[in-house]
Amino acid sequence: MRTTLEIPKTLIDEALRASHHKTKTAVIIAALEDLVRKKKIQKLKQYKGKVDLRIDLATLRKRP
Numbered sequence: 001m002r003t004t005l006e007i008p009k010t011l012i013d014e015a016l017r018a019s020h021h022k023t024k025t026a027v028i029i030a031a032l033e034d035l036v037r038k039k040k041i042q043k044l045k046q047y048k049g050k051v052d053l054r055i056d057l058a059t060l061r062k063r064p
Contacts, residue, residue, distance in 0.1 A: 005028075015027045 007028075012024055012027065015021075015031065016024070019027055019030060021027045021030060
């Protein structure tokens with residue numbers, strides 16, 4: 001999908017150097033993927049301490 005964006009050249013140049021990606025498109029895709037990943041992790045953190053993870057595999061598998 002083509003989109004026109006106005007991104008400061010200095011920011012793009014710095015991101016290219018920092019990420020070692022070869023194209024502006026690759027830098028933007030990586031940044032968006034990272035943002036989405038961080039937001040998903042942030043949402044999962046709300047369940048910290050609220051989910052009981054003590055699992056007995058034998059019981060789950062109905063083994064004696």
